[in-house]
Each structure stands twice: as C-alpha cells, then as structure tokens.
Amino acid sequence: MSNWIDIAALDDIPPRGARVVKTRLGCVAIFRTIDDQVFAIDDACPHKKGPLSEGIVHGNAVTCPLHNWVIDLETGMAKGADKGRVNTYEIRVENGRILLDGSRLLARSVA
Amino acid sequence: MSQKLVVIGAGMASGKMLEELFELDASAYDVTLFGAEPRGNYNRIMLSPVLSGEKAYEDIITHDANWYRGHGVNCRFNEAVIKIDRKQKRVISAGGVTNYDKLVIATGSASFFIPVEGNDLPGVIRFRDLDDVEAMLVAAKKPAGKVVIIGGGLLGLEAAAALNEQGMKVTVLHLMGHLMERQLDSAAGYLLQKELESRGIRIICNAHTNAIVGGDKVEAVLLDDQSTHLADIVVMAAGIRPEVRLGIESGLHTERGIVVDDTMQTSDPDILAVGECVEHDDTVYGLVAPLYDMAKVLARTLLGEAAAFKAPEVSTKLKVTGVDLFSVGDFGEDHEEIVFRDPGLGVYKRITLNNNRIVGLVMYGDTSDSSWFFDKLKSAEDISDIRGALIYGSAAQGIDPLTAVAAMPETAEICGCNGVCKGTIVAAINGGATDLAAIKAVTKASASCGSCTGLVEQVLAATLGDDFVAPAAAGICGCTDLTHEDIRQIIKSRGLKSMPAAMQEMGWKTSCGCHVCRPALNYYMIAEYPLDYADDLQSRFVNERNHANIQKDGTYSVMPRMWGGMTTPDELRAIADAADKYNVPAVHVTGGQRIDLLGVKREDLPAMWADLNAAGMVSGHAYSKGVRTVKTCVGTDFCRFGTQDSTGLGITLEKILWGSWTPHKVKLGVSGCPRNCAEATCKDVGIICVDSGYEVSVAGAAGMELKQTVALAKASTEQEVIDLTVAFIQLYRESAAYLDRPYKWVAKVGIAWVIEQVVDDAVNRAALCERFEISQSVYRKDPWAEQAKPEYQPRKWAALADLTLEAAQ
Ligand code: SRM
Ligand SMILES: Cc1cc2nc3c(=O)[nH]c(=O)nc-3n(C[C@H](O)[C@H](O)[C@H](O)COP(=O)(O)OP(=O)(O)OC[C@H]3O[C@@H](n4cnc5c(N)ncnc54)[C@H](O)[C@@H]3O)c2cc1C
Ligand code: SF4
Ligand code: FES
Numbered sequence: 001m002s003n004w005i006d007i008a009a010l011d012d013i014p015p016r017g018a019r020v021v022k023t024r025l026g027c028v029a030i031f032r033t034i035d036d037q038v039f040a041i042d043d044a045c046p047h048k049k050g051p052l053s054e055g056i057v058h059g060n061a062v063t064c065p066l067h068n069w070v071i072d073l074e075t076g077m078a079k080g081a082d083k084g085r086v087n088t089y090e091i092r093v094e095n096g097r098i099l100l101d102g103s104r105l106l107a108r109s110v111a
Numbered sequence: 112m113s114q115k116l117v118v119i120g121a122g123m124a125s126g127k128m129l130e131e132l133f134e135l136d137a138s139a140y141d142v143t144l145f146g147a148e149p150r151g152n153y154n155r156i157m158l159s160p161v162l163s164g165e166k167a168y169e170d171i172i173t174h175d176a177n178w179y180r181g182h183g184v185n186c187r188f189n190e191a192v193i194k195i196d197r198k199q200k201r202v203i204s205a206g207g208v209t210n211y212d213k214l215v216i217a218t219g220s221a222s223f224f225i226p227v228e229g230n231d232l233p234g235v236i237r238f239r240d241l242d243d244v245e246a247m248l249v250a251a252k253k254p255a256g257k258v259v260i261i262g263g264g265l266l267g268l269e270a271a272a273a274l275n276e277q278g279m280k281v282t283v284l285h286l287m288g289h290l291m292e293r294q295l296d297s298a299a300g301y302l303l304q305k306e307l308e309s310r311g312i313r314i315i316c317n318a319h320t321n322a323i324v325g326g327d328k329v330e331a332v333l334l335d336d337q338s339t340h341l342a343d344i345v346v347m348a349a350g351i352r353p354e355v356r357l358g359i360e361s362g363l364h365t366e367r368g369i370v371v372d373d374t375m376q377t378s379d380p381d382i383l384a385v386g387e388c389v390e391h392d393d394t395v396y397g398l399v400a401p402l403y404d405m406a407k408v409l410a411r412t413l414l415g416e417a418a419a420f421k422a423p424e425v426s427t428k429l430k431v432t433g434v435d436l437f438s439v440g441d442f443g444e445d446h447e448e449i450v451f452r453d454p455g456l457g458v459y460k461r462i463t464l465n466n467n468r469i470v471g472l473v474m475y476g477d478t479s480d481s482s483w484f485f486d487k488l489k490s491a492e493d494i495s496d497i498r499g500a501l502i503y504g505s506a507a508q509g510i511d512p513l514t515a516v517a518a519m520p521e522t523a524e525i526c527g528c529n530g531v532c533k534g535t536i537v538a539a540i541n542g543g544a545t546d547l548a549a550i551k552a553v554t555k556a557s558a559s560c561g562s563c564t565g566l567v568e569q570v571l572a573a574t575l576g577d578d579f580v581a582p583a584a585a586g587i588c589g590c591t592d593l594t595h596e597d598i599r600q601i602i603k604s605r606g607l608k609s610m611p612a613a614m615q616e617m618g619w620k621t622s623c624g625c626h627v628c629r630p631a632l633n634y635y636m637i638a639e640y641p642l643d644y645a646d647d648l649q650s651r652f653v654n655e656r657n658h659a660n661i662q663k664d665g666t667y668s669v670m671p672r673m674w675g676g677m678t679t680p681d682e683l684r685a686i687a688d689a690a691d692k693y694n695v696p697a698v699h700v701t702g703g704q705r706i707d708l709l710g711v712k713r714e715d716l717p718a719m720w721a722d723l724n725a726a727g728m729v730s731g732h733a734y735s736k737g738v739r740t741v742k743t744c745v746g747t748d749f750c751r752f753g754t755q756d757s758t759g760l761g762i763t764l765e766k767i768l769w770g771s772w773t774p775h776k777v778k779l780g781v782s783g784c785p786r787n788c789a790e791a792t793c794k795d796v797g798i799i800c801v802d803s804g805y806e807v808s809v810a811g812a813a814g815m816e817l818k819q820t821v822a823l824a825k826a827s828t829e830q831e832v833i834d835l836t837v838a839f840i841q842l843y844r845e846s847a848a849y850l851d852r853p854y855k856w857v858a859k860v861g862i863a864w865v866i867e868q869v870v871d872d873a874v875n876r877a878a879l880c881e882r883f884e885i886s887q888s889v890y891r892k893d894p895w896a897e898q899a900k901p902e903y904q905p906r907k908w909a910a911l912a913d914l915t916l917e918a919a920q
Contacts, residue, residue: 005912005914007911007912008911008912012905012906012911013911014648014649015288015649016623016649016650017648017649019910019911020910020911021910021911021912021913021914022910022912022914022915023914023915024914024915027910030911033623034296034297034622034623035296035622036292048663049664049665050665051661051665054653054656054657054661055626055653056625056626056629056630056649056650056651056652057649058621058623058624058625058626058629059448059621059622059623059625063625063626065652065653065661066661066663070626100912102914105914106914
C-alpha cells in the first residue's frame with residue numbers, strides 16, 4: 001500500500017539539481033530533471049557511497065561526484081561498464097508539490 | 112414528445128455536441144442554448160488570427176442563425192445562467208426560469224488573473240473571447256501602443272505575435288525559465304524565443320510580477336527586480352481555470368473541474384457536462400481535441416447509447432505564422448532520447464523512448480513528419496528495427512544513409528553555414544582533399560558550426576569508397592563532435608550566452624549535455640560574457656557548487672584564504688575556535704601556505720563560514736578551477752637576502768586575482784631572491800625578486816608533471832609585474848581549453864605567441880587587464896558570505912524534508 005507524503009514544492013529543487021530527504025534508513029536524494037521530472041533514489045553511490053545528490057544531473061542520469069560513475073535515475077542502475085544499483089522510490093508531482101511514497105521508508109524504520 | 116434539453120454555454124464543446132446529437136437523432140430533444148456571449152458558437156481557437164488581422168470574425172463562425180433555426184434551437188445568447196435549481200430541474204437566468212429534463216453544462220474556462228495589486232485596473236484584458244479581441248484591437252489602433260503580456264504559454268505567445276503584427280510594442284513576461292515550459296524543453300524554448308525576439312518582441316523569462324500600476328487605467332507592470340514595463344494594455348494570459356461556479360453552487364461533485372464519469376454524467380444523473388469545465392479521471396483539458404471526443408460521447412449518452420470517453424494523447428501546435436512547433440507526450444517515463452539539431456536551419460527534434468516505443472516528441476523548425484511520429488506514439492509501435500534512422504523521419508526509412516548521400520544531387524547544400532554544396536565537396540575530394548581537415552581547408556565545409564561534419568564524412572565515404580578512413584571522434588564528450596577550440600570559437604562568434612543557446616547552435620546530440628561538457632560550456636560563457644551570462648551552478652562540479660572540497664566520506668574541507676601566506680594570531684584563534692566548535696577531525700598545514708580544516712559536515716558549512724567571515728576571512732578557493740594561492744617568502748621585511756617586498760607583492764597580487772575562474776587551477780609564487788624559498792619556479796606564474804627588479808616566469812607546475820617555469824619578461828616596478836601577471840592570466844582565461852593547466856596551454860600556443868600578446872603589445876596588454884577587471888567586478892566576491900546568508904539555508908543547505916520523526920503507518 002502506498003503512503004504518499006507531501007515533501008516540498010517542486011520549485012524547492014533547482015532544475016538539473018537535487019536535495020535530500022532524511023529518513024531513518026539514511027538520506028534519499030530527490031532529483032529534478034531539466035524537464036521537471038522527479039526521481040527518488042538512495043543518496044549513496046553503489047561504488048563507494050558517494051553522495052549522488054551532489055552530482056551533475058544530465059538527462060535522466062546523475063554523475064557521482066566522487067569518481068564519475070553515471071547512475072540512471074529511473075532504474076537506479078549504474079550505466080556503461082560499471083555494475084551496481086541503488087534503491088529507487090516511488091515519487092510524483094501533483095499541483096506543483098512533490099509526493100514521495102513513504103511506505104517502504106517508514107515501514108522498515110519502526111524503531 | 113421530445114424531452115427538454117438545456118445547454119449552458121455556447122462554446123466549442125457544446126457546438127460539437129449539438130452537431131453530433133442532431134446527426135444521430137434530430138428529434139429527440141427540444142434544445143435551449145444559453146450563451147453568456149452576445150453571439151453563437153464560433154471557432155474560438157481562431158481568435159488569434161482574428162487578432163492578427165489574418166481572419167475576420169465572419170470567417171470563424173461555426174454555427175449561424177440558419178443552422179440554429181433549421182435545428183429548432185432556442186437561442187438565448189447574451190444571457191448567462193445564474194443558478195441551477197436541481198430539485199425543480201430548472202435553470203434561472205435574467206430572462207426567467209427554464210425547465211429541463213436533461214441539462215448540459217459547457218461553461219468552458221475562466222482566465223486566471225494573477226493575484227497582484229492592480230489586476231483589476233481598466234486595461235487589464237484577458238484573451239478568451241471576441242470581446243477581448245476587440246478591446247485589444249482598439250488599443251492597437253493607437254500609434255506606438257505598448258502591451259505587456261503576462262504569460263509566455265500558448266495563449267500569451269499567440270497574442271504577442273498577433274499584436275506585434277498589429278504594430279504594437281510587445282513585452283512578454285514569463286514566470287518560468289523558458290517559454291511554453293509545459294510543452295517544450297529548454298532547447299525548443301530557446302529557438303522559439305529567438306524567433307519571436309527577431310520579430311521585435313521583448314521576452315523576459317523568470318519574471319515575477321509584483322504589481323500592476325496605474326491611475327484610472329493601467330500604466331505599467333512592476334517586477335520583483337524593480338524593473339518597470341510601460342503598458343497601454345496588459346494581457347493576462349497566465350493560465351485558465353475551469354468555470355465551475357454553477358457546479359459548486361448547485362452542489363455537484365466538483366474538484367478542479369465538475370467531475371464526470373466516462374459517459375460525461377456528473378454526480379446528478381440528469382446533469383451532464385462537457386468541455387474545459389469538466390474533470391475526468393483527475394484530468395482537466397485545455398485543448399479542443401479531447402473536448403470533441405467528450406462531445407461525441409455526450410451526444411450518445413443523451414440518446415441512451417453506450418459510449419465511454421477515453422483520455423487521448425494531446426498534441427500542441429502554436430498558431431503563429433512562420434513558427435513550426437509540435438509537442439506531444441510524456442517526458443515522464445523515458446529511458447532514452449534521440450536528439451537531432453540543425454543549427455543552420457534552426458531545427459531541433461527530440462524523441463523520447465521507453466522500451467523501444469516513442470513516448471514523447473518535441474519538434475521545432477521542421478514539423479513535416481510530426482503526424483508520422485505521432486501515429487507511432489499513439490499506436491505504441493516497437494521502433495527497434497528503424498531506430499537508426501528514426502529521427503530523420505518517414506523519408507529516411509528503408510534507406511541507408513550512404514545510399515541517400517550518394518543519391519543527393521550535386522547542388523544539394525551540405526554545409527549551411529558556409530553554403531557549400533555536395534558538388535564542391537566532391538570536386539575537392541577528386542582534387543586530392545581526402546580527409547575532413549583537407550576538405551575544411553579547401554571548401555570551408557564544416558569549418559563553422561561543425562554540425563554537418565557527419566554529412567561531409569558520408570560524402571567522403573561515398574566518393575572514396577574503400578579508401579575512406581573514418582577519423583577518430585574529436586568531440587570533447589559524447590554530446591558533440593566539436594573540440595574545445597571549436598566550441599570557444601563558436602561561443603564567441605555567435606554570441607552564445609546560455610546553455611540552451613550553446614547546445615542548439617552547436618548541434619549538441621543530447622538534450623542537456625553531461626558532466627563533461629556542461630562545466631566546460633559554463634566556464635567558456637563565464638569567461639566570454641562575465642556581465643551577461645548567469646553562472647549555472649547545476650553545471651558545476653560539486654566542489655565549485657558547494658565552495659568546499661568533498662572528501663571520500665561525503666564531508667568537506669574548509670580552507671580560508673591567508674593572503675600571501677601571512678596570518679595573524681587573531682586569524683589563527685578564529686580557525687582554532689571553528690575547529691573546536693564544529694568538531695573538525697583534522698587540521699593540516701597545506702603545501703599552499705594555509706590551513707585546511709578537514710572532515711566538516713555539509714550542514715555545518717554555512718555556519719562555519721559565517722564564523723570565519725566574522726573574523727575577516729574569506730574562501731581560499733582551494734576547490735576551484737580558479738586562482739588558488741600566492742605563496743610568498745618573508746622577503747625584505749625580515750630576510751637578510753631579500754631584495755624586494757615579495758610578501759607585499761604576493762598579497763597585492765592575490766587581492767587582485769582572487770575569485771576569478773580559470774580553465775584549470777592557477778597558483779602563484781613570489782620569492783624575494785633567487786634562493787627561491789617560495790618555490791616560484793614551479794608555479795603557473797612565478798616571480799623572483801632581484802636587485803634590478805623582478806623576473807616574471809610562467810607555465811610551471813609540480814603536480815603530475817614537473818615543469819620549470821619559462822621566462823615571460825623582466826620588470827622594474829611592482830605595477831609592471833601586476834600588469835604582466837593579470838594580462839597573462841586573462842589571455843589564459845580567454846584562449847585555453849577547459850582543464851588545460853597553463854603549462855599545457857603554453858605548450859600548444861607557444862611561449863613566443865604569449866610574449867607577443869602580453870609583453871610586446873602594450874595596447875593588447877592593457878586591453879587584457881581591462882577585460883580581467885570587468886570580469887572581476889562580478890567575481891571578486893566571497894562566495895562563502897553569499898551562501899552563508901540565511902535565505903540560502905532553506906534553498907540549499909537544509910534537507911528538503913526530515914522523515915526520521917515521521918511515524919510508520
Ligand atoms: C590540501 C592540499 C594538500 C595539503 O594538505 O597540503 C592539496 C590537496 C588536494 N590536491 Fe593538491 N593539494 C595541495 C597542494 C598541492 C601542491 C603544492 C602547492 O600548491 O604548492 C601541488 C603541486 C603543485 C602544482 O599544483 O603544480 C598539488 C598538486 C595537485 C594536483 C596535480 C596538478 C597538476 O597539474 O598536475 C592535483 C590534481 C588536479 O588538480 O587535477 C591536486 C588535487 C588536490 C585535491 C583537490 C584532490 C581532490 O580533487 O580532491 C586535494 C584536495 C584535498 C582537500 O579536500 O582539501 N593537487 N597540490 C594542498 C592545498 C594547497 C592549498 O593551500 O590550496
Ligand atoms: C485565443 C485562443 C486560442 C486557442 N488556441 C487553441 C488551439 O490552437 N488548439 C486547441 O486545441 N485549443 C485552443 N484553444 C482552447 C480552446 O479554444 C478551448 O479548449 C475550447 O474553446 C474549450 O471549449 P469549451 O466549450 O469547453 O469552452 P468555451 O469554448 O470557452 O465555451 C464556453 C462558453 O460558455 C459561456 N459561459 C460560461 N459561463 C456561462 C453561464 N453561466 N451561462 C451561459 N454561458 C456561459 C462562455 O461565455 C463561453 O462562450 C484556444 C483558446 C483561445 C482563447
Ligand atoms: S597528493 Fe594525492 S592524496 Fe595527497 S592530497 Fe594531493 S591529491 Fe590527495
Ligand atoms: S562513490 Fe560514486 S563513483 Fe565512486
């Protein structure tokens with residue numbers, strides 16, 4: 001069952017940029033692409049945990065700031081020759097607000 | 112006996128619905144048609160050509176008096192329905208009470224008036240019906256009339272183009288970063304803006320309207336940035352809202368629109384609704400194609416036939432003469448994209464694909480194949496087999512590119528920039544120019560924007576056959592075939608001042624570049640247009656975006672400037688205090704004569720900077736492709752061998768140079784005597800003080816390669832040293848490839864050329880210094896102070912949200 005949580009306004013994230021949401025499972029990076037799509041993935045690169053939210057966003061991908069792995073925002077998969085994957089989360093925009101599906105993020109985090 | 116059907120709203124949807132109804136069964140209903148406008152149904156979308164003068168109102172009438180009479184429609188135009196009385200099944204209008212068996216609400220939309228002071232002044236006009244058009248045309252009659260249009264979407268731009276045709280001075284204020292952002296990406300938005308601007312229309316994006324000002328009528332629009340835009344009329348084209356008042360007041364289920372099911376029935380079985388005023392499946396519509404589908408369904412529902420509305424794909428075109436633009440679909444789920452740009456012709460096409468199916472399409476400049484693509488999108492056809500040539504459209508299908516090129520006539524133009532046709536290239540090849548470089552030199556083909564390089568190579572391959580050797584790609588990344596040198600040259604010659612402009616005009620193969628090309632483009636435009644180009648933070652590597660060096664665990668290092676390597680007890684105390692306060696795990700004395708605080712948490716950065724700022728310190732830019740440090744020795748102040756004030760000169764230089772962005776990092780050293788304790792001879796610029804003055808040398812390094820500096824010039828005064836240094840750095844800024852350190856750049860251009868530019872030509876030296884100073888008027892600022900401001904906190908440094916406290920459900 002989804003549990004849509006209103007996170008912020010779309011405009012709180014710059015186009016081709018990202019901001020993070022803190023969760024008890026660690027930071028989730030929320031990306032906004034140049035054409036205003038949003039994606040949510042874990043903020044830790046599959047290579048050596050680089051903060052993906054600080055990478056350069058191009059198309060539907062982000063380049064990790066530490067060693068330039070390129071991660072597909074939709075699938076969470078590393079692109080090109082690199083192998084690895086980060087978790088992705090359901091997210092959508094409605095009336096200019098960003099809604100994140102908290103079902104996995106909250107459910108697994110019961111203290 | 113026929114039933115009584117009352118229709119509220121004589122617009123495009125109800126007109127279509129009545130046509131369908133009468134065609135299916137002309138006698139089922141007695142129809143009464145209310146319309147608030149003093150006229151019957153007409154083709155509202157053609158109001159734009161009426162406004163521009165291309166059409167007259169008579170040309171766009173869809174239903175005339177004869178038609179209504181012939182179908183026995185009781186027309187009640189110029190009479191708005193004020194109330195629906197559902198209990199008694201009747202509607203109330205100025206003319207009295209009218210009973211219905213079935214009621215259709217087709218009230219369309221109302222223009223959205225942005226909520227600012229003065230939005231109700233006389234002269235603020237919406238763009239919705241013929242009365243609005245007539246009001247605008249009255250204003251257009253006045254010579255040199257000025258209009259400000261609020262909203263750069265479909266409606267606003269059609270009004271802009273039309274009123275421009277009518278001779279008005281038009282300004283468009285658009286809230287978002289590019290025009291028609293709902294339908295277009297930034298590349299197409301850029302082309303559209305360029306086209307409209309070339310017609311004399313002023314366009315301001317990111318324009319936040321603050322107020323509309325005037326006395327008894329509008330006089331001007333005021334923006335948040337305090338700029339004022341004079342206006343005889345203001346056209347409000349900032350969006351539309353479904354006209355749902357009757358729905359709400361009569362208690363029908365209404366969200367954004369009046370909610371209908373698949374049969375167009377509202378929450379009351381005797382009331383139906385159609386058009387822009389309805390909401391179906393969480394969606395409201397603003398274009399006619401889906402409304403016509405609704406109208407067909409509604410006619411059947413009224414006759415008791417089964418029919419269901421299914422949301423169609425909706426495409427957009429702009430009805431501005433001379434602008435070819437097409438957009439459709441969802442950019443929401445694309446995996447991949449194919450981009451085609453022809454800068455010479457101003458063409459841009461972008462297809463987005465999901466699972467080998469077209470899901471989105473933007474075309475600008477050439478829309479001839481739009482329906483071919485649109486069909487493939489609607490039918491969800493698998494395009495894997497034709498993917499290679501897909502972007503070239505229907506004509507290219509089944510033809511391999513080489514055959515196509517071979518079949519081209521000799522007169523076909525290959526290079527748009529230089530007007531070179533195929534025959535000329537073939538002649539050059541036959542004359543011995545057998546590679547790209549030779550063809551460039553002989554014919555100039557592909558020598559300007561380079562976007563025809565692929566075509567030229569195909570002509571080569573087709574002409575030479577097996578003798579053709581494909582060259583290795585020279586592009587700086589997968590997004591372009593251009594070299595750094597080409598890119599700099601084109602940015603300069605074409606006056607490119609934004610990312611979308613650069614990518615379109617140079618034929619980028621992706622829609623928004625990548626981590627390799629974007630930082631380079633950003634640098635080149637900063638260097639070329641410091642006053643006009645807005646630094647694009649999203650195109651910067653993390654260190655330069657966050658003004659700190661990222662560490663392997665995601666923390667940062669903070670390094671304040673110590674001018675010329677000098678410090679004071681107070682500065683050292685402030686650094687020590689910051690280290691304590693923010694639990695800095697490591698403090699290191701660097702090789703650049705200053706102190707590095709390592710392992711700082713991201714969220715502590717702004718507060719730590721504010722503390723260091725308070726102690727008079729600024730960013731050391733240890734993270735930048737920019738001026739880093741000026742190392743000095745103690746010189747004449749203390750050293751018994753010192754010949755000149757090396758420390759003072761170093762500090763002066765650092766204060767002039769700091770903050771500037773360069774292709775790669777730049778470090779300086781100033782030593783007080785040839786013993787060279789500041790290691791000046793392995794820096795990008797090294798100055799050795801001697802008895803007779805100063806020796807300035809350049810292009811050294813001590814990193815991955817060890818390079819000793821080479822002599823630039825001798826100088827006798829400090830001012831000369833400063834001018835030589837600044838001019839050298841500016842020349843480097845203006846002509847080096849991004850990420851070439853000065854020693855690499857000098858190796859390419861030759862030290863002789865550098866000396867010619869900087870030393871021998873005094874006029875040029877002064878000009879270089881002046882251009883550097885212009886750039887520094889923008890960039891000689893402490894980025895820490897800027898980003899530590901409280902307003903930056905919520906926008907950048909704080910988390911977007913904190914769910915750690917949120918309860919599980
Ligand atoms: C902090 C410092 C080491 C130290 O603790 O002393 C340092 C640290 C780094 N250096 Fe350095 N370099 C430091 C002095 C030097 C010096 C010595 C000097 O400046 O006199 C050199 C050799 C001189 C030179 O530049 O030619 C030096 C040659 C390099 C190079 C090789 C450059 C080259 O052209 O070959 C790199 C790699 C690069 O820039 O691409 C590099 C890159 C780096 C980076 C930025 C690596 C990175 O991208 O993360 C390191 C950042 C660490 C951090 O988080 O702060 N560092 N680095 C020194 C800071 C100086 C300062 O005050 O700003
Ligand atoms: C300038 C312009 C250009 C456009 N260009 C395009 C285009 O290129 N392509 C495209 O697909 N779409 C275009 N549109 C949009 C298109 O015109 C609308 O989608 C369409 O007209 C909506 O049809 P409708 O019947 O729902 O509403 P309308 O056509 O707006 O009709 C509603 C009618 O109801 C009347 N009304 C409202 N309340 C009452 C009441 N209480 N009592 C009586 N009458 C009432 C209104 O006065 C109006 O006449 C354009 C619109 C404009 C204004
Ligand atoms: S020498 Fe290498 S490891 Fe040491 S600071 Fe410089 S870049 Fe980092
Ligand atoms: S941690 Fe992301 S590329 Fe190494």
